Amino acid sequence: MSPALDPATAGNRTLYWRSRRLPRLRLMQAALTDHSYPTHSHDAFVIAATEAGGSAFYSRGSHQIARPGRLLVFNPQEPHAGHLNQSAGWRYRAFYLGEEALTELCADAGLEPDVGFCQNAIDDPGLVSAFLALHRRLDRCDPLLADELLERSFGALFRTHGQPGRADPEEALDDHRLGLALELMRARFGEPLLLKSLAREVGLTPFQLIRRFKRRLGMTPYARLQQFRLEAAARLMRQGAAPSQAAVEAGFYDQSALTRHFKRAFGVTPGQFALAEQGNGKQGNSRQDPLSGGV
Known part of the structure; x- marks a missing residue:
């Protein structure tokens, strides 16, 4: 069962910023107690790691749960929705990786930027911990450590779970x-x-x-x-x-x-x-x- 958020954190609170170290990378930190996301999409990859609590989300025709130890990944233009369900709240950190940021990160990691993901929920506590550490320390640590954190998180995600030949969900329509x-x-x-x-x-x-x-x-x-x-x-x-x-x-x-x-x-x-x-x-x-x- 997901841990309940501290009552002192009641209310929906968010921070959004561009990384100082990687200006093309956008980051968000959120603590939600009643916010629901309607069906929407982004023009960037979204990678979200839960710190506490959780939420229900809907994508690819099925309902799933966001929780600690599970990384959420959405491809660009992939519709999804979310709500807190029975959780007392949801604290998470997210990365928004547009085309320019993706190209830069993949070049540094020696990977092809033509990548996509076949699943939205990845159960990998180690990978979640790596993304949380990156999010907390990216703009406040030694450059060498930042590079290592990027490799442990994005590098590991792309190599282990990425699939070549990304497709736009709308462009792939046969209707x-x-x-x-x-x-x-x-x-x-x-x-x-x-x-x-x-x-x-x-x-x-x-x-x-x-x-x-x-x-x-x-x-x-x-x-x-x-x-x-x-x-x-x-x-x-x-x-x-x-x-x-x-x-x-x-x-x-x-x-x-x-x-x-x-x-x-x-x-x-x-x-x-x-x-x-x-x-x-x-x-x-x-x-x-x-x-x-x-x-």
Whole structure:
């Protein structure tokens, strides 16, 4: 049974930042007591290690459990959702590894960057400990030790569990009409889209289109459209756009709408995200106090 979190940590608290040692690598630290992640995806690999507690998550058509000793790995664009289930809380540390960070790490490790993972949950306490040690010490230790920690964690993960020939879940679809709908949504995410019009353009009824989205992607058309918009807003903020500007250009009604959806999906606000992407250190949100470095 997962250990209960200390009651003093009540509230949802997160920190998000770019590594000073590896600026292309993003990190997150979270302590959650009631947050639920809706079905969403990331444009990066997500590697998450549980420190205490746990949560339930849904991916690849099945429900699984996050717990200490189990590493979670999600490929780019892989839909997943999560909630605390019966746990009193969930403390975890996560890495977000985009294409540039992946290329850099794989080059240092002598590996090919064309890698993917066939399972989301990896039961390996030693590997979890290695990732937790890396997360806690990456930006605060001797460069030689940092390189060793990277090899013990990412190097071991890629060599032991990585599979060559990564595939985009959406590009791998053999459903031509669903693929066409995704192309239209990706190109027109900033516009108001009507379900009837989108279905008509791909030769389906609205009901058929919704069923195909839910069956193949685990998301409704609206949820996937929101994901395209969130990805666009994140790209814009990485390029220096303010959250208010990113919200409008990405197709959200206003900044508050972006904030609501962004925080639900990614656990941090657009403001936190933008400041961290600009290199302004660790950005936190909390009902009480920000997370301390020792959590």
